[in-house]
Amino acid sequence: MSTTTAVDRAALQDKAFAVARTVTDPEMPMLTLEDLGVLRAVEVDERGHVIVSITPTYTGCPAMATMRDDLVRSLQDAGLPGATVRVSLTPAWSSDWITERGRRSLAEHGLSAPGRAPARNGPVALSLMPTRREIACPRCGSAHTELTSEFGPTACKALYRCTSCLEPFEHVKEI
Amino acid sequence: MTDHVEPASHPAPDPSDAHGSVYDGLLGGDPSHWAFGTDFEDPLAGVDTTIPEGVDARDLATYCLMLADDALIASQRLSQWTSRAPDLEEDIALANIALDLLGQARLLLARAAAADPTLVPALPEGSPVPPEDALAFFRESGEFRNVRLVETDNGDFAVTIVKLLVLATARLALLERLASSSDHVLAAVAAKGVKELTYHRDYAGRWFLTLARGTEESRRRLEAALAVVWPLQAELFATHEVERRVAAAGVGVDPATTADDVAVVLAQVFAVSGVEQPTQAALAGVQGRQGRDGLHTEALSLLLAEMQVVARAHPMGRW
Numbered sequence A: 001m002s003t004t005t006a007v008d009r010a011a012l013q014d015k016a017f018a019v020a021r022t023v024t025d026p027e028m029p030m031l032t033l034e035d036l037g038v039l040r041a042v043e044v045d046e047r048g049h050v051i052v053s054i055t056p057t058y059t060g061c062p063a064m065a066t067m068r069d070d071l072v073r074s075l076q077d078a079g080l081p082g083a084t085v086r087v088s089l090t091p092a093w094s095s096d097w098i099t100e101r102g103r104r105s106l107a108e109h110g111l112s113a114p115g116r117a118p119a120r121n122g123p124v125a126l127s128l129m130p131t132r133r134e135i136a137c138p139r140c141g142s143a144h145t146e147l148t149s150e151f152g153p154t155a156c157k158a159l160y161r162c163t164s165c166l167e168p169f170e171h172v173k174e175i
Numbered sequence B: 001m002t003d004h005v006e007p008a009s010h011p012a013p014d015p016s017d018a019h020g021s022v023y024d025g026l027l028g029g030d031p032s033h034w035a036f037g038t039d040f041e042d043p044l045a046g047v048d049t050t051i052p053e054g055v056d057a058r059d060l061a062t063y064c065l066m067l068a069d070d071a072l073i074a075s076q077r078l079s080q081w082t083s084r085a086p087d088l089e090e091d092i093a094l095a096n097i098a099l100d101l102l103g104q105a106r107l108l109l110a111r112a113a114a115a116d117p118t119l120v121p122a123l124p125e126g127s128p129v130p131p132e133d134a135l136a137f138f139r140e141s142g143e144f145r146n147v148r149l150v151e152t153d154n155g156d157f158a159v160t161i162v163k164l165l166v167l168a169t170a171r172l173a174l175l176e177r178l179a180s181s182s183d184h185v186l187a188a189v190a191a192k193g194v195k196e197l198t199y200h201r202d203y204a205g206r207w208f209l210t211l212a213r214g215t216e217e218s219r220r221r222l223e224a225a226l227a228v229v230w231p232l233q234a235e236l237f238a239t240h241e242v243e244r245r246v247a248a249a250g251v252g253v254d255p256a257t258t259a260d261d262v263a264v265v266l267a268q269v270f271a272v273s274g275v276e277q278p279t280q281a282a283l284a285g286v287q288g289r290q291g292r293d294g295l296h297t298e299a300l301s302l303l304l305a306e307m308q309v310v311a312r313a314h315p316m317g318r319w
């Protein structure tokens, strides 16, 4: 077996990363895995084998296997067969990792992007009042919105309603 | 792009139909997009599963089972609300909480199996059932290490809320400390779990307050629920021998060390809600044995019968 040279590996890694960063999230297809912040690393080992690391948004995220399949298939289509996809649990995903481009894309598709994730300093404080967020309706831009539920159709979203245009919308939660 | 031919399980749209059909975007010639629910062969692929120094592998695995079983059984109970909750938002909320807990349980069960494979029930040669599923579906009730709080019936919505408040408050306090475990998997699951449980605890706390300050009937039900649930909470803070050892090794957390912080949070909820601190005595063990020792109520057997029946009927099944 010939080993892949460092130059080849760097080129392969560039190519693999260029492919991996275009793969979209199965539940929010307006976002790439890179924009969602779940694509953590694309590496090439000494045998030229591609290893992609992804991290779950929530521990129970049921879309991880689909992400894996989509990554492997996209890389294969680009001439990089047999990629390995690994789970990276540390550090835990934060909604702060959603890129600016990802936030714009969410808004363009009628979803409200998360604010800053709460900073942790000592024990987590209990919050018995509805979480206050500065949220504008992604449809009409009104600041008059109300929380319907902190839990939505996927683990990462809360449900809101605009009290101006009366349309419901989803907000990606701060975590 | 659409030249892939896959036997369809439903009528395929006629491509000659100019209007197309609502299925067009779904079909798209990519069968893997139907593969929701298939899973990673190893949920810990790529994670450092070296056993930290100074801890017995069997102790680490048993401790993981305790943490996993609390989450797994609570998840199964909460999912029983699906399609039965008071309204759609609560239905979705409880299902989301159940999903978070199931995710935690899966990683913890996989961690238990990696730490001590001898704990995993034996399955027929060639069975594709992964170790974490074998632990979930092929153990008997006496082998489960969860506290009895999580196995008891959901009761009415008030009982479920009080149970969830107690569980989420205790688990959050525990995971906050466990995030500094010397075991990489436990530390990672804990750090992530803290974020999830923060939402669970707030959800339960807000509903507790709403029920307490709601109508006469909701108040009556909440107080009745508190009387039912309170005897079950002490067990969460009773240190098991295994917990004592893994805590001493820097791998686990002695739950007794969280009791004061949990009491402060619960007292805050009671105060805002105008509810008296309950005084019911703790549910006794049997000859000193409790849930962590594998001693359970009949409710767990019934729950497991339903949860495990399909997997047990098909030990060679692929899902």
Ligand SMILES: [Zn+2]
Pocket: A137, A138, A139, A140, A141, A142, A162, A163, A164, A165, A166, A167
């Ligand atoms: Zn609006």
